[in-house]
Amino acid sequence: MLFQHSFSVAFSNQLFQTAFNRCATNITRHCVLFRADYSIESVLLYGSETWTMTKRLTKMVDGCYTRMLRMALDVNQWRDRVSNQELYNGLPKVSSKITQRRLRLAGHAQRHPELTLHKLVLWEPQHGHSNRGRPHMTFLDNLKEDTGLKSVGEIAQLMENRMLWRTVIKDARALHSH
Numbered sequence: 001m002l003f004q005h006s007f008s009v010a011f012s013n014q015l016f017q018t019a020f021n022r023c024a025t026n027i028t029r030h031c032v033l034f035r036a037d038y039s040i041e042s043v044l045l046y047g048s049e050t051w052t053m054t055k056r057l058t059k060m061v062d063g064c065y066t067r068m069l070r071m072a073l074d075v076n077q078w079r080d081r082v083s084n085q086e087l088y089n090g091l092p093k094v095s096s097k098i099t100q101r102r103l104r105l106a107g108h109a110q111r112h113p114e115l116t117l118h119k120l121v122l123w124e125p126q127h128g129h130s131n132r133g134r135p136h137m138t139f140l141d142n143l144k145e146d147t148g149l150k151s152v153g154e155i156a157q158l159m160e161n162r163m164l165w166r167t168v169i170k171d172a173r174a175l176h177s178h
Contacts, residue, residue, distance in 0.1 A: 040068060041094070048098045049105040052137050058095045065094040096172070099146050103169045106143055110159040122152045146172045 044065065051057070066084060069075075069091075075082045109117040124140060140152065147168055149155050159165050 041065070041097075044068075045094065045098065045101070049101040050139070051098065051102075052139055053095065053098060053102075053142055054137050061098070062093050062095050099172050100169055102139075102142060103146055103165070103172055106139075107159045107162070107165045107169075110156060111162065122156055124152060 044061070066087065069087055070077060070082075073087070075087060106121050109115055109121045112118060122140065122143075143155055144150065147155055147158065149158070158168060
């Protein structure tokens with residue numbers, strides 16, 4: 001699973017270098033960020049709604065995007081001494097975009113019982129035994145962490161009310177932003 005995420009990060013990084021090394025150097029910041037947002041970020045975040053984000057993966061994806069922004073804006077961390085706060089300048093972290101996408105997908109699937117995904121979004125195994133060591137992070141664990149709720153029933157009730165769920169999505173994005 002980590003291999004797929006690493007491959008996506010590596011591929012988008014290579015695509016980013018190819019796309020931006022061929023462009024003119026006098027492009028404004030707005031144009032560069034627009035280009036990065038719609039060409040590179042879409043490759044980096046493809047299928048990210050379904051990723052189970054661990055702390056390690058979050059750091060990897062955020063770090064990759066920060067390096068891409070530095071390359072796009074031709075900012076050298078050591079030479080120019082630009083902090084990440086200045087670099088992002090109001091842009092949200094990629095991990096917050098992933099959180100927002102995950103919450104949107106979960107809410108959509110929960111409100112549509114005809115979808116097969118409806119049964120899987122809030123599924124918790126009720127049988128069997130757990131293996132030794134720390135349990136693996138699950139999609140449901142990510143939803144609990146993103147919403148701050150403890151039980152599946154609370155999350156399901158919140159998902160059914162579309163307006164409340166949208167406020168949860170906005171709050172989650174604000175929580176993860178710089």
